Amino acid sequence: MKVQVSQVVKTMQWSLLLLATIVATITPCEAHSESAASTNTQCEYVALKTGHPDGILKQYCSRQIAKIMGWQGASWLDRVERESEERTDQLIDILNLKPGMIVGDIGAGTGRLSMLMLDRIKPHGQMWAVDVQAEMVGRLKEIAVKYPKNQFEVKQATALTPNLPSAIVDMAIMVDVYHELEFPREFLEALLLSIKPGGTIVFVEYRAGDPKVPIKRLHTMTVAQIKKEAGDVGLVFEKVVSDLTWQDVVFFRKPPITKK
Numbered sequence: 001m002k003v004q005v006s007q008v009v010k011t012m013q014w015s016l017l018l019l020a021t022i023v024a025t026i027t028p029c030e031a032h033s034e035s036a037a038s039t040n041t042q043c044e045y046v047a048l049k050t051g052h053p054d055g056i057l058k059q060y061c062s063r064q065i066a067k068i069m070g071w072q073g074a075s076w077l078d079r080v081e082r083e084s085e086e087r088t089d090q091l092i093d094i095l096n097l098k099p100g101m102i103v104g105d106i107g108a109g110t111g112r113l114s115m116l117m118l119d120r121i122k123p124h125g126q127m128w129a130v131d132v133q134a135e136m137v138g139r140l141k142e143i144a145v146k147y148p149k150n151q152f153e154v155k156q157a158t159a160l161t162p163n164l165p166s167a168i169v170d171m172a173i174m175v176d177v178y179h180e181l182e183f184p185r186e187f188l189e190a191l192l193l194s195i196k197p198g199g200t201i202v203f204v205e206y207r208a209g210d211p212k213v214p215i216k217r218l219h220t221m222t223v224a225q226i227k228k229e230a231g232d233v234g235l236v237f238e239k240v241v242s243d244l245t246w247q248d249v250v251f252f253r254k255p256p257i258t259k260k
């Protein structure tokens with residue numbers, strides 16, 4: 001009986017030791033996953049019952065998505081003073097486009113910037129001008145016919161995808177567009193497929209919180225917000241250029257394909 005008791009005590013000691021080892025192994029893992037979750041929060045959609053009148057009743061990553069700028073306001077994109085107000089020439093310089101590049105102007109609108117960019121990548125480069133509004137696409141097609149075949153391609157996007165061929169684009173640019181995408185996550189993921197590995201996606205957004213920027217609040221973004229949303233789909237932040245009076249130009253790289 002004495003032997004049996006000491007055996008039971010020994011077994012209990014071993015069990016306690018085993019339990020202690022398991023707890024010691026599990027606790028750091030849980031702590032790790034908690035900290036990973038807090039720094040790597042997934043951006044989510046939230047339907048709103050009420051909201052800002054300039055927005056759709058939908059939040060993404062804690063930001064209310066803006067209503068699309070309708071084609072009826074297209075003359076604002078083509079206004080003469082835009083050049084001096086926004087220094088579009090300086091914006092095109094910042095992009096550092098090179099002859100021969102294949103560029104996607106995503107949300108190209110009236111195509112004003114598409115044409116300026118095409119001037120930098122001609123004669124062998126190619127412009128893919130994309131828009132979701134049929135009226136804008138119609139205008140872009142009128143521009144396309146003025147260029148040699150295949151130099152100025154036009155695509156009708158949907159809310160979910162730019163509808164571009166896969167792995168074709170060296171640089172995709174969204175000027176004053178991203179904040180009004182209805183499905184920013186899905187659209188960015190689809191856009192990523194059209195970018196060559198190591199290629200670039202550039203966000204140009206009016207600077208939020210700057211009283212000198214005369215733009216409606218929901219049509220502005222902070223660099224931190226852009227980084228959060230782009231990072232959430234796996235884009236790698238490269239640099240931000242804040243030399244323009246009203247806009248920040250934020251560069252991200254598509255990660256190169258890693259072999260498993």
Ligand SMILES: C[S@@+](CC[C@H](N)C(=O)[O-])C[C@H]1O[C@@H](n2cnc3c(N)ncnc32)[C@H](O)[C@@H]1O
Pocket residue numbers: 068069077106107108109110111112113130131132133136157158159160161162174175176177180181182187
């Ligand atoms: C404010 S305008 C800017 C036009 C042009 N980037 C410029 O700066 O002159 C925004 C454009 O984004 C387009 N847009 C919005 N959602 C889009 C989507 N899902 N796919 C493609 N274009 C979109 C709109 O139709 C509109 O022409």
